[in-house]
Amino acid sequence: MTSISTRLTTIGFDADDTLWQNEQFFRMTERHFAELLAEHGEQDQLMSRLLEAEKRNLGTYGLGIKGFTLSMIETAIEVTQGLVPASVIEKILAAGREMLSHPIETLPHVQDTLETLAGSYRLVLITKGDLFDQERKLAQSGLGDFFDAVEIVSDKSRPTYERIFARHGDGPDRAMMVGNSLKSDVVPAIEAGSWGVYVPHDLTWVYEHVDEPTAAERFRKLPHLGELSELLKGLA
Incomplete structure (x- = not known):
């Protein structure tokens, strides 16, 4: 050769x-997201809905934390049939900001x-x-x-x-x-x-x-x- x-x-x-490291921060945030919406579904169900939203939004938002955060908000609206409290949206946004500030x-x-x-x-x-x-x-x-x-x-x-x-x-x-x-x-x-x-x-x-x-x-x-x-x- x-x-x-x-x-x-x-x-x-x-x-x-x-x-x-990168994916571990997404997993941590997913668990927090599931806790925020626990009364609207089991963790596996919520993760499945979130994954569907992420795939659906790839062509619009692309990859990354910002698109992931928007997909979490969209999923929260869907699983609560539009009744998600503003306080939960605020916590999702805070989680996204925290991901953007994690040390490398x-x-x-x-x-x-x-x-x-x-x-x-x-x-x-x-x-x-x-x-x-x-x-x-x-x-x-x-x-x-x-x-x-x-x-x-x-x-x-x-x-x-x-x-x-x-x-x-x-x-x-x-x-x-x-x-x-x-x-x-x-x-x-x-x-x-x-x-x-x-x-x-x-x-x-x-x-x-x-x-x-x-x-x-x-x-x-x-x-x-x-x-x-x-x-x-x-x-x-």
């Missing part, structure tokens, strides 16, 4: 739940891995969600200097990776995407011709669940990000 040093030049990294907690091995790879590869942060919130998290993480480019996108698809890896690298066939979402980070990157490295997180939004593309030649799965450097050596 051709040496990785001549073939792989660019590595893309997902942000939320790959570099830092980087995941294990992130700092060391980026330090090791920076300079040897072009590192590109590829994340989707609310522009202001993603910029805030990147700034607070202290990881920004490791990246040669940052792309905050509305969707992650095959054309997304083709475009980004052509713009910031030598094309998708000489690039790798690393992330915790099979649906957003791994499968479309492989479809674009890149390597797709799956680093599972304990919490992943159910909407992001798809089967592992185990038959794909360029699919790899790691237990944590600290294994990435050894993977790169093994691909040489």
Whole structure:
């Protein structure tokens, strides 16, 4: 096989739940939301209605805390048949604001891995969600200097990776995407011709669940990000 040093030049990294914690704050807020509306349904029922609203609103609000907060309000109106008290709406809004102020907690091995790879590869942060919130998290993480480019996108698809890896690298066939979402980070990157490295997180939004593309030649799965450097050596 051709040496990785001549073939792989660019590595893309997902942000939320790959570099830092994110989903745990959504889960905490979901539990609080269920407590606020406990008299209108069991937690599982309320979570199902909320998920339906989130999926329905993706095309309007996009991903992120702001869209999630609006979906919680919409669900509260639906399950109470329009009778939700203003005090509950106020508490939902407060929960959304609290999510936007959570300190950033980087995941294990992130700092060391980026330090090791920076300079040897072009590192590109590829994340989707609310522009202001993603910029805030990147700034607070202290990881920004490791990246040669940052792309905050509305969707992650095959054309997304083709475009980004052509713009910031030598094309998708000489690039790798690393992330915790099979649906957003791994499968479309492989479809674009890149390597797709799956680093599972304990919490992943159910909407992001798809089967592992185990038959794909360029699919790899790691237990944590600290294994990435050894993977790169093994691909040489």
